[in-house]
Amino acid sequence: MPHYTKRISIPSNVKKFDIEFSLLTYGNTRKNSYAYQLEGYDEDWQYSKQDEHKATFQNLNAGTYKLHLKANDGYGKWQELPYTITIKVLPPWYASRLAFMLYILMLIGGIFAAARWYKERVKTRNSLQMGVILTNITHELLTPLTVISATIYKLKAMAPQYEEDYMVMDNNINRTTRLLRQILEVRKSQAGQLHLLVSRRNLISFIEEACENIRPMAEHQQVTLFLEKPKAEGMAWFDADKMDKIIYNLLSNAIKYNKVGGKIDVSLSLSKEQAVIKIADNGIGMSKEKMKHLYTRFFDGDYRKQNMPGTGIGLSLTHDLVKLHHGNIQCESQEGEGTTFTITLPIRKSAYAPDEIDNSDKPNAVNQEAIRQASQETEQESQPASEDKPKLAPVRQSIFIRKNASKILVVEDNEELLALMLQVLSKNYHVFTAKNGKQAMNIIMKEKLDLVVSDVMMPIMDGIELTKQLKSDKSFWQLPIILLTAKNKEEDKTEAYSIGADAYITKPFKFEELEVRINALLANRKKMIEKIQAEVSLQNSTESETQAALHLSNPDQAFITRATEVLMQHLADGDYNREAFAKDMAMGESTLYNKVKATTGQTVIAFITSIRLKEAQRIIRSNPDILISEVATQVGFNTPKYFSKCFKKKFGVFPKEYAEQLKDVN
Numbered sequence: 235m236p237h238y239t240k241r242i243s244i245p246s247n248v249k250k251f252d253i254e255f256s257l258l259t260y261g262n263t264r265k266n267s268y269a270y271q272l273e274g275y276d277e278d279w280q281y282s283k284q285d286e287h288k289a290t291f292q293n294l295n296a297g298t299y300k301l302h303l304k305a306n307d308g309y310g311k312w313q314e315l316p317y318t319i320t321i322k323v324l325p326p327w328y329a330s331r332l333a334f335m336l337y338i339l340m341l342i343g344g345i346f347a348a349a350r351w352y353k354e355r356v357k358t359r360n361s362l363q364m365g366v367i368l369t370n371i372t373h374e375l376l377t378p379l380t381v382i383s384a385t386i387y388k389l390k391a392m393a394p395q396y397e398e399d400y401m402v403m404d405n406n407i408n409r410t411t412r413l414l415r416q417i418l419e420v421r422k423s424q425a426g427q428l429h430l431l432v433s434r435r436n437l438i439s440f441i442e443e444a445c446e447n448i449r450p451m452a453e454h455q456q457v458t459l460f461l462e463k464p465k466a467e468g469m470a471w472f473d474a475d476k477m478d479k480i481i482y483n484l485l486s487n488a489i490k491y492n493k494v495g496g497k498i499d500v501s502l503s504l505s506k507e508q509a510v511i512k513i514a515d516n517g518i519g520m521s522k523e524k525m526k527h528l529y530t531r532f533f534d535g536d537y538r539k540q541n542m543p544g545t546g547i548g549l550s551l552t553h554d555l556v557k558l559h560h561g562n563i564q565c566e567s568q569e570g571e572g573t574t575f576t577i578t579l580p581i582r583k584s585a586y587a588p589d590e591i592d593n594s595d596k597p598n599a600v601n602q603e604a605i606r607q608a609s610q611e612t613e614q615e616s617q618p619a620s621e622d623k624p625k626l627a628p629v630r631q632s633i634f635i636r637k638n639a640s641k642i643l644v645v646e647d648n649e650e651l652l653a654l655m656l657q658v659l660s661k662n663y664h665v666f667t668a669k670n671g672k673q674a675m676n677i678i679m680k681e682k683l684d685l686v687v688s689d690v691m692m693p694i695m696d697g698i699e700l701t702k703q704l705k706s707d708k709s710f711w712q713l714p715i716i717l718l719t720a721k722n723k724e725e726d727k728t729e730a731y732s733i734g735a736d737a738y739i740t741k742p743f744k745f746e747e748l749e750v751r752i753n754a755l756l757a758n759r760k761k762m763i764e765k766i767q768a769e770v771s772l773q774n775s776t777e778s779e780t781q782a783a784l785h786l787s788n789p790d791q792a793f794i795t796r797a798t799e800v801l802m803q804h805l806a807d808g809d810y811n812r813e814a815f816a817k818d819m820a821m822g823e824s825t826l827y828n829k830v831k832a833t834t835g836q837t838v839i840a841f842i843t844s845i846r847l848k849e850a851q852r853i854i855r856s857n858p859d860i861l862i863s864e865v866a867t868q869v870g871f872n873t874p875k876y877f878s879k880c881f882k883k884k885f886g887v888f889p890k891e892y893a894e895q896l897k898d899v900n
Contacts, residue, residue, distance in 0.1 A: 242319060246326040250292035253319070257305045266307060272321070273300035296325035375414055376720035377648050379742035383407055384654040387745040411742055419479070419551055430473050430558050433592040437509055437581065438468030441502050444481045448489070457492045457515075459485075462501040470509055470581035471591075476555045483552045484513045484575050491573075492517035509581045514574040520567040528565055529553040560585060639664045640756050641681060645674040645688035645700065646718070655687070658745055663752070671695025675703065682828055683713060685755055687748070690719035690730075698733065705734030708793070709825045712832050714755040718743065790833045797830070801845045808870045812838040846870050847884045850877070854889060858896040862889050 244251055257266050269279045270289045274297070280289070289301070304316040327333060386403050389396070419428070445461045452459045488498045492515050501512045520528070529550050556563040561579035583591065643666045644659065646652040652667055659665050666681060668674040672695045674688065686704070690697035697717050704710045716737040717730050730738045737751045800818045804810040815838060816826045823838075830841050846869040853865050863874040871877035881889045 240318075240320060242321045244294070244321065244323045246296065246324045246329075250290070252288045252290050253301065253321075254288040255303055255305075256287050257307060266305060268303065268305050269312075270304075271302045271316075273302065275299060279304075294323045296323050296329060298322045376411070376741040377651060379407055379411060379414075380718075381648070381651045381654060383742045384651065384658060384745055388654065388658055407742060428476075428554065428558055430476065430586065430590040431592045432471045432473045432583075432586050432590055434469060434471055434583070435474060436468045437470040437472060437504070438463050438466070438502060440472075440474065440477065441481065441500065441511065444478065444485070445500055448482065448485050451486070452489050452498065455489050455492065456494045456496075457489050458497040460497065460499050462499065464502060464504050466504050468504065470504070471583045471586065472509075472579060472581065473559060476559055480552050480555050480559075480577065481511075481513075483549065484577075487549065488513055488515040488517070488573070491515070504581070507580065507582055507585075509579050511577040511579070512574060513577075514572060516572040519569045519571050519573055521569050525565060525567060640684040641666065642685040642687060642752065643668060643674060643677055643681075643683050645669070645671065645686065645692070645697065647689060647692045659749075659752075662749070671697065671700035671703075674700055678704070678710060678713070680824065682831060684759060685752060686713060686715040687752070688715060688717055690717050690721060690726075698729065701730070701735050702733050709821070709829050712759075712790075714759055716748070716751055716755070718748075793829060793833060797841070798845060801842060802849070805846060805849055805870055806868055808872045810842075810870060812842070815842065843880060844884070847881055850881065850889065851885065851892070854893050855896060858893040860893075862893070865889065 242253070255268060255270075265284060266287070267284050268282045268287055270276075270282070271279045272289075272291065275291070275294065282289070299321045301319045301321050302316040303319070304313045306312050324330075382403070386400050386407075390400055442461060442463060445459060449459050485498070485500075492498065496516050499512070499514045501514075503510045553563055556577055556579070559579050561577060563578075564576045565573065566576075567573040580586075639662065641664045642659065644652060644655050645668045646655065647669050649669075652669070656665055656667055666677050666683070668677055670692045671688070674686065675695070677683075678686070686700075688697040688700055697719070701715055701717065704713055704715060711734070714736045715734070716739060717735045718739050718741060719726065719730075720741045727738050736755055739748060739751065797815075797819065800815065801810075804814070804818075812823060812826070816823045819826055821829070827838055830836060830838050834841055836844065850865050850869045853860065853868060862878065866872075866874045866877035869877070871880070878888050878890070881887075881892070885892065887895070
C-alpha cells in the first residue's frame with residue numbers, strides 16, 4: 235500500500251464514513267485480503283472479505299484515533315509492519331476547545347457577576363432595612379413630640395405666665411418636626427417615591443410670599459433680604475409643595491451661613507418656556523473642594539467655620555426636588571465672598587407628563603406653616619433644663635362622666651399620649667379609651683358613641699382596619715372618625731379618605747386643631763340628625779308626606795323604610811316591644827338602638843310610639859267619627875287614657891279634640 239496520507243479529519247456532522255485501501259500488486263488481486271484495527275475502538279483485528287477493501291465506521295465519539303492497516307498479497311504473506319493513519323473526529327462547535335475556553339471565561343465572569351450582584355443585593359437590602367428603620371424611628375419620634383406639644387397646651391391654661399418658655403418649647407418642637415419630615419422626604423427620594431404634581435399658579439406671588447414669610451428669620455440674624463421680580467403676569471406650572479421646600483431650604487441656608495449685616499438677593503426671571511430663580515448671599519462662601527460634595531447626603535460643607543452645625547440633608551433634598559421638577563440647579567461660590575444658587579425650571583404644561591399634572595382648582599398658597607415655624611425658631615433660644623419627668627395618671631375609661639356631653643372614643647397605643655388626650659378632652663366630652671382597634675370595637679358595640687379619634691399605627695388592629703370595619707357596618711357607618719398618624723404621604727391620606735375617614739391629622743398635632751375638628755364633626759352630625767328628624771317627623775303630615783320623608787338617602791332610606799314596615803305589621807300588638815322589634819330586624823338590641831338613634835335621633839321606644847301615633851292620626855283623619863278607644867286598640871295602646879296623653883304630647887291636642895277639628899273643617 236502506498237503511503238498517500240497520514241492524517242484524516244472527520245467533521246462533526248458526519249456520522250458514518252468509509253476508508254478504502256488497496257494493494258498495488260496485480261498478479262492475484264482477487265485473492266488479496268486486508269485487516270484493520272481502530273485503536274481505541276476495536277479490540278482485535280478486523281478481517282475483511284476478499285472482495286472488499288474498505289473499512290466502515292459510524293457514530294464515533296469526538297477524539298483522535300489510530301487506524302492500523304495490513305494486507306495479504308494472496309500468497310499467504312502478510313506485511314510485517316502495519317500501515318497507520320491518524321483519524322481525528324472533530325467535536326461540534328459547542329464542544330470545541332475554543333468553546334470550552336469561552337465557557338471558562340463565561341464561568342469566571344459569571345462568578346464575578348454573581349459575587350458583585352450578591353454584594354449589591356446585600357448593600358441594597360441593608361440600605362432598605364436601614365431606610366425602614368430610619369422611617370419607623372422618625373414616625374415613633376413624632377408621637378413623643380405630640381405628647382410634649384399636648385403637655386405645653388395643657389400648661390398654657392394652668393400657668394400662662396410662662397408664655398415665653400412655652401414659645402421656646404414650641405419653636406424647638408417645630409424645628410424637630412420639620413427635620414423629621416425632611417428625613418422622611420429624603421427616604422422617599424432614595425426609594426424613588428417622590429411624585430410630582432404640578433398645577434397652574436402665580437409663581438411671582440408664590441416667591442414673594444415665601445420671601446415675606448421668611449423675612450423675620452432674616453431680620454433676626456440681621457440679614458437684609460431683597461427681591462427682584464418681573465412685571466409679567468407670572469402664571470406658571472409647578473408643584474407648590476416641592477417649590478416650597480426648594481425655596482425654604484435655599485433661603486434658610488443663605489440666612490444661616492451669612493454674616494451679621496449681610497444681604498440676600500432673590501431674583502426671578504420668566505420666559506415662555508422656563509423660570510430662572512437666583513438666590514445670592516454675601517456670606518462666607520465655600521471652597522471648590524467642598525462644592526464637589528455639595529449635594530451629598532449628610533455632608534455639611536464648612537459649617538465648623540461659623541460654628542453652626544447642620545444636618546447635611548437640606549441641599550441634597552433640594553437637588554433631588556429640582557431634578558424631579560425636570561429642572562437644573564447650579565452653584566457658584568467663593569470663600570469669603572458668598573454663594574449663588576441658580577435654579578432653572580420648565581413652566582409650560584407640555585413639559586410635564588399627564589400623571590404629573592393636577593388640573594383641579596386649588597388655591598395659590600405657600601405652605602406657610604413650615605416657613606412660619608422656621609421663622610419663629612429664631613425669635614427665642616432654648617435653654618437646657620433639668621426637671622423630673624412628670625408622672626401621668628393611669629389611663630382610665632373616663633375622668634369625668636359629663637351628663638349630656640358628647641361621647642367620644644380615643645384609640646391610641648401610646649399610654650402617655652392617651653393619658654394626655656384623656657385629661658384634655660374630658661373637660662368637654664365624655665371620653666372612652668382603647669389601646670387598639672379590637673378594644674375599640676368592643677366599646678363601640680356596647681356604648682352609644684358620637685365620635686371616634688384613632689391612631690393609625692397600632693398593634694392587633696390598626697386605625698385603617700378599624701375605619702374599614704366601622705364604615706362597612708350599616709350600624710356604624712355614620713359614626714365620624716378622626717385618624718391621627720405620623721404618616722404624612724399623600725397616598726396615606728388618600729387611602730384614609732377613600733375608606734371613609736372624616737378627618738386626617740398628622741403628628742405632632744396641636745390640641746386646638748383636634749378640638750376644632752371634633753367640634754366641627756359633632757356639629758355636622760347634629761345637623762344631620764336634626765335633618766333626619768325633620769324628615770321623619772310625624773306632626774301634621776299626610777301619609778304621602780310620611781312616605782316621602784322616609785325616602786332618605788343611602789343606607790338610612792332602606793333602614794327606616796324596613797323598620798316602618800315591620801312596625802306596621804305589629805301595630806295592633808300592645809305587647810310588641812324593642813326586644814321583639816330587634817329580633818324582627820335581625821339585629822342586636824344595642825345595634826338597633828345605635829342605628830335608630832343615629833338616623834332619627836330617637837330611642838327605639840320613642841320611634842315605635844311615633845309610628846303608632848302617626849297611624850292613629852291617619853285613622854282619625856280618614857274617619858273623624860271613630861271611637862278614640864277603638865283607635866287606641868288599633869295602634870297598640872292598652873288604655874285610651876295613655877293613648878290620649880301620648881297623642882297630646884306629640885300633636886299638641888287630644889285625639890278627641892283633633893277629631894272635632896276635622897269635623898269642623900269638613
